[in-house]
Each structure stands twice: as C-alpha cells, then as structure tokens.
Amino acid sequence: MKQKTLVRALGLTLALAPLAGMAAVENITYFGYAKWGNIYTDNDEHNGGKGERxxxxxxxxxxxxxRLGNELNWWEAGLKADVWQQGDAYFDTTLYLGxxxxxxxxxxxxxxSAGHGLFEGQADATVWAGERFYRRHEVHMIDIKYWDTSSTxxxxxxxxxxxxxxxxxxxxPNSSADGRSLHNIDARLSGIELSDSADLTVGLNYVFTQNSSYDESDITTSGAMLSALYRQAWNYGSNTFAFQYGTDALAGGLMSAEGGSNRKYNTGVEHDGYSWRIFNSGDxxxxxxxxxxxxIAYQDKNLDNNEGEKWFSVGARPQYSWxxxxxxxxxxxxxxxxxxxGAGTxxxxxxxxxxxxxxxxGVWARPSLRLFxxxxxxxxxxxRGGEVYGHARSTGGQNVDEITFGFNVETWW
Known part of the structure; x- marks a missing residue:
C-alpha cells in the first residue's frame, strides 16, 4: 500500500512540475476544500461495536x-494555470485531486481545459472540455447538491x-444501472436580473442512453428535468429558492449527497414517472x-411502478460569536x-x-475547528433490502437513539 501511494505521489509531482515551473508568468491559482476529524458513538451495535461512526x-x-458533527472525511485540492496566450486569447488547464x-x-x-477570448464581441465566453464539476448548486447545511451534472x-x-x-x-456521465453510455444535454440561462438584489437561473437537462434498444418495454431509457433558481440578497442575509421537475430517468435525479440513496441518472431499470421538489435555504x-x-426541502417522486417516495427535510443552525x-x-x-x-415512513x-x-x-467563516x-x-x-431500486418493504419499525461526539476541521481556499 505504501509503495502504491508513493508511486501515485511521484506521478502527481511529475504531472504538476511543468505547471509549477511557469508560476512566475502563467497566473497559477490554487484552491481546495477539506473536512477531517473523528466521530465517536455510544451505540455498541454500530460499526461492529468499534465505538466510532x-x-x-x-x-x-x-x-x-x-452536517454539523455529522459528516465523513474528505479533502480535495488543485490548481489552475494559464498554459498558452496570444493577445486576448488564452487557454488554461485545471487539475484537481481528491x-x-x-x-x-x-x-x-x-x-x-478552457479557451477564453476566442469569440469576437464575447469577452467572457469560454469553450471547455474534460472532466469537471459543472455549475453545481447545493444546500451546504444538509450537504446536498441538487443540480449536479458533474462528469466528462x-x-x-x-x-x-x-x-x-x-x-x-x-x-x-457514467451509466447508473446497466453499464450503457449516457448522454446529458445541459442548457442554462443564468444571471437574469429581476432587481438590483435578485436574479434567476433556469435550465433544462435531457438524458438518454446510447444503443437504447431493450427487450423489455418498461425499461427507462431517457428523461428530462426543468430547473429554476431564484436568489435574493437583502440587508440581513440571502435566500435561494429552487424548483425542479423531472421525468422518467431524471425523476428525482441530478442530486448527490454524502452516503445518500439517490442516483443522478436512472436508466436501464424500470423508473418511468415524475418528480417535483423544492429547496429553500439561506442565512x-x-x-x-x-x-x-x-x-427546508421537499420532494415527491411518483413512479409508475409505485416505488417512489416523499421526502421532507427542515432544519436551522443558529450561531453566536463570543x-x-x-x-x-x-x-x-x-x-x-x-x-x-405504503410500506411505512x-x-x-x-x-x-x-x-x-x-x-x-459568521456562519461562513473558515477555517473552522470544532468540538461537537x-x-x-x-x-x-x-x-429496499439493500438495493438502490429494490422493492420498498416494511420492516416493522426499528428505533435507534444515539449520542455521538467528536471533533473536525472544515476549511476552503
């Protein structure tokens, strides 16, 4: 294991060396995010009785x-550097590890990589290609990215x-169920100004499978989702309201969460139906x-096979600075x-x-070192019997109360 880690580190060093050598003239930017710590539990049955979640x-x-006192460890770090420039046109490359x-x-x-300044009269327009986190929208407090199409x-x-x-x-993106290639067409309009302090973003996603011929007619091969985000800033903070409506493969889709049961794309299985959801969050x-x-968030995922669900979440985090x-x-x-x-709630x-x-x-001050x-x-x-798309079955009701405690750090740069 140590040898493999050493080989990876050496490979990374060699990969980044050419960019680092251009730091004086090529506009290198460093950025990253990390959350790391330990969570302990009084529940002897959890995690084999190890005492740690x-x-x-x-x-x-x-x-x-x-997520306060309730998140797994993760770090990511990277850099972006201009690698070519001629006049107002230039190309940059982003590398990011996690x-x-x-x-x-x-x-x-x-x-x-992205090309900037390539179109006359469009100084801000860029052309890009590669693997990236693409224009994600999230609710930080509950660690959900509800409009996430990140992929190649x-x-x-x-x-x-x-x-x-x-x-x-x-x-x-990678296929969610049967290994067939997927295509996701993502079209958006952002920065639609409604006032000096409010703007609107709207978008449409359409996903379909490559070679989508199936023997079974009820297998889902495509889907669409319409999204709208209204953002409002005011003297006492800010608020974002999001509404999304998805059909078939994108019913409940394009959402990712740490350890969550959801899949962003639901093709290759029986998943026809629709969903609608709202997220309202702010500070x-x-x-x-x-x-x-x-x-506060709500989703109604209504599937033709009666295997959907209704999800509701509400919470708050007041914070006082001494x-x-x-x-x-x-x-x-x-x-x-x-x-x-009707299997239960x-x-x-x-x-x-x-x-x-x-x-x-403030609630956004980082780094933040925590005891909790x-x-x-x-x-x-x-x-669902351990399956993502399994049949919802009643378990008769299982109640668990638990005390956890620990420490962590959260930082970004």
Whole structure:
C-alpha cells in the first residue's frame, strides 16, 4: 500500500512540475476544500461495536445529512494555470485531486481545459472540455447538491445574451444501472436580473442512453428535468429558492449527497414517472454576533411502478460569536421519507451543539475547528433490502437513539 501511494505521489509531482515551473508568468491559482476529524458513538451495535461512526446519521432511504458533527472525511485540492496566450486569447488547464477516508486513496477528480477570448464581441465566453464539476448548486447545511451534472463533457459557457448568460454542454456521465453510455444535454440561462438584489437561473437537462434498444418495454431509457433558481440578497442575509421537475430517468435525479440513496441518472431499470421538489435555504444575519443558517426541502417522486417516495427535510443552525475567533452553534434538523407503496415512513431528528474556533465571525467563516456533541433519534419502518431500486418493504419499525461526539476541521481556499 505504501509503495502504491508513493508511486501515485511521484506521478502527481511529475504531472504538476511543468505547471509549477511557469508560476512566475502563467497566473497559477490554487484552491481546495477539506473536512477531517473523528466521530465517536455510544451505540455498541454500530460499526461492529468499534465505538466510532463510519457513516452519517440520516433517515433510512433519505438524502441529505445535517452536517454539523455529522459528516465523513474528505479533502480535495488543485490548481489552475494559464498554459498558452496570444493577445486576448488564452487557454488554461485545471487539475484537481481528491481523497476520502483513506489518505492513500487519492484520485484525479477534475482535469479540464478552457479557451477564453476566442469569440469576437464575447469577452467572457469560454469553450471547455474534460472532466469537471459543472455549475453545481447545493444546500451546504444538509450537504446536498441538487443540480449536479458533474462528469466528462464539452461545452460553451458565459455567452452574453444581453438579458442573461447562456451555457450549453454535452456531458457523458457514467451509466447508473446497466453499464450503457449516457448522454446529458445541459442548457442554462443564468444571471437574469429581476432587481438590483435578485436574479434567476433556469435550465433544462435531457438524458438518454446510447444503443437504447431493450427487450423489455418498461425499461427507462431517457428523461428530462426543468430547473429554476431564484436568489435574493437583502440587508440581513440571502435566500435561494429552487424548483425542479423531472421525468422518467431524471425523476428525482441530478442530486448527490454524502452516503445518500439517490442516483443522478436512472436508466436501464424500470423508473418511468415524475418528480417535483423544492429547496429553500439561506442565512439570516440578525446582528454582527448572531447568525442563522436554515433549510427546508421537499420532494415527491411518483413512479409508475409505485416505488417512489416523499421526502421532507427542515432544519436551522443558529450561531453566536463570543469573540472574533470563538463561536457556539446549535443545529437542529428533521428528515422523513414516506414510501409510495405504503410500506411505512422513516424519520430522524438530531440536535448538535458545537464549540468552534474559526477565522472570524459568521456562519461562513473558515477555517473552522470544532468540538461537537449530538443527540439523535431515528425510526426506520421500511427499506429496499439493500438495493438502490429494490422493492420498498416494511420492516416493522426499528428505533435507534444515539449520542455521538467528536471533533473536525472544515476549511476552503
């Protein structure tokens, strides 16, 4: 294992060496994100009785997790560098690495290049290709990316249309079920100004399979999703309201969460139907020392085979700063998932208190070093037998209450 890690590190060093050599003249930018720590539990039955959690607390078959004191380890770091320039036109390349629980499990998670200034009269427009995190939208507090098409692709973005910026991409994500190649056409309009402090983003995704002939007529081969985001800033904070409507392969799709049960693309299985969902989240700045993060979300996934569900999540995280660098936060969250076929309802609530040492005041100050303790209760009345697309079956009800505690750091740059 050590030898493999050494080989990977050596390969990375060699790959980045040419870019590092151009740092003086080629505009290199470094960026990254990390969350790392340990979570311990009083539940002797969890994780083989080891006393340490290896997953997050959420309702059974749920999606998000109220992440304060309740998130797994992850780091990612990368750089972007201009690699060619002629006049106003230039190309840059982005390399980005990431790793989960194991320090030796490092992989290249982004590698893409973009051309800037290639079109006359379109100074902001870019052409790009490669593997990238593409224009993701998320609710940070519950660790859900609800509009996430990140994968390999090619596209043009930031085309100035006067009233908005236009973006078009052809993405090639991994298939979700049967191994066939997928195509995702992603079209968006962003920055539609509604006022000095509000704007709108709208988009349409259409996904379909390559070689989509199946022997069974009820197998899902395509789907679409319409998304709209309204963002409002005001004197006491900001708020984002998102509405999404998906059909068939994108019913409940394009959503990713840490350890969640959802798949972004639902092809190669029986998944015809529709979904609609809303996310409303933001931050409230009561005064310089007291702020609140909040989130409310709902999704109704109604499938023709009666295997959908209704998901609801609501929570808040008030935070008080005692000094410029010390703060206390209290996070309260609730989540429920009701099976469409009547098998039952799973739910969870948690309360976490955290003492934090951070780089300034406010809910977005990072780095943040935390000591935390959590009390949670959850009831699971149904599951899918360990399968993503399994039949929803009643389990008779299982109740678990748990106390967890630990520490972590969250930082970005």
């Amino acid at each position: 290896n997953d997050v607390i959420r309702a059974g078959q749920g999606y998000g997790n109220y 790793s989960g629980e194991s320090w030796g499990d490092v992989s290249l998670i982004q590698m893409w 692709g090619i596209g043009i973005e930031n085309w100035d249309l006067g009233f908005a910026k236009g973006h078009i991409a052809w993405m090639a 409230l700045n009561v005064n310089e020392d007291f702020q609140v993060m909040y989130s 000094t410029e660098y010390m703060a206390t936060a209290l996070e309260v969250g609730y989540e429920s998932v009701e099976a469409q076929n 799973n739910d969870m609530y948690k309360v976490t208190v955290a003492q934090m040492f951070q780089a300034g005041k 303790a959590t009390y949670s209760e959850k009831t699971d009345e149904w599951n």
